[in-house]
Amino acid sequence: MRSVDSNVLVHAYLSNSPFHAVCSALVDELASSAVPWAIAWPCIHEFYGTVTRRNLFPMVPSAAAVRDQIDAWLESPSVTLLSETNHHWATLSRLLRDGDITGPMVHDAKIAAICLDHGVDEFVTFDRDFSRFPELRVRTLAA
Numbered sequence: 745m746r747s748v749d750s751n752v753l754v755h756a757y758l759s760n761s762p763f764h765a766v767c768s769a770l771v772d773e774l775a776s777s778a779v780p781w782a783i784a785w786p787c788i789h790e791f792y793g794t795v796t797r798r799n800l801f802p803m804v805p806s807a808a809a810v811r812d813q814i815d816a817w818l819e820s821p822s823v824t825l826l827s828e829t830n831h832h833w834a835t836l837s838r839l840l841r842d843g844d845i846t847g848p849m850v851h852d853a854k855i856a857a858i859c860l861d862h863g864v865d866e867f868v869t870f871d872r873d874f875s876r877f878p879e880l881r882v883r884t885l886a887a
Contacts, residue, residue, distance in 0.1 A: 745779075745780045745781060745782050745824065745862070745863065745864055745865055746781050746782070746865060746866045746867075746868060747781065747783060747787075747826065747859050747864045747867050747868070748770070748774070748781070748787065748867075748868050748869075749787055749855070749867065749868065749869035749871060749874075750786075750790035750791045750794065751869060751870045751871060752771065752869060752870065752885070753771065753783070753787065753791040753817075754794055754795055755768075755870070756768045756772075757810070758795065758801065758804070760803065763870070763885070766885065770868065774820070774822070774823075775817060775820035775822070775823065776820070777822055778821075780822050780823075780824055781823055781824070782823065782824045782826050782859075782862065782864060783823060783824075783826065784825075784826040784827070784855050784858045784859060785826065785827045785858075786851065786855050787855060788825070792811070792814065795810050796810055824862075826859065826862045827858065828857075828858060828861075829858075829861045831861065832857055832858070832861060835857040835860055835861050836853060836857040839856055839877055843877060845876065852873050852874060852877075853877065855867075856877040856879075859880055860877075860880055864880070864881075866881050866882070866883050867880055867881065867882050867883070868882075868883045869882060869883075869884060869885070870884065870885050
């Protein structure tokens with residue numbers, strides 16, 4: 745199962761992004777396929793929080809339009825929403841220890857732990873920091 749990072753969702757949503765075409769095509773392909781794919785809940789939260797920052801993205805139509813886009817992605821019959829499992833702390837703790845992770849990188853470690861706990865085969869992102877989690881197979885898109 746493939747999972748996408750919040751930055752892939754941001755680029756898929758923002759039509760003026762230089763990465764819109766590749767990200768939109770990827771998310772559309774995943775959403776229309778019968779093959780299971782996933783989004784971790786923290787990535788949904790981060791997507792919404794990012795694109796509704798009017799100081800960064802003044803051209804986003806409205807917060808309601810952003811919520812509508814999330815609803816559209818979640819209507820995909822093949823999408824799975826990932827959250828913490830009962831053994832989340834054990835996985836997260838191992839990633840924090842092995843990667844010497846502190847500060848803002850804890851958010852990425854949380855996403856990596858969620859993906860690992862759910863058996864994600866490939867995590868697609870623009871964030872090279874995910875390479876600090878060698879247990880997670882990451883496909884980093886060129887930025």
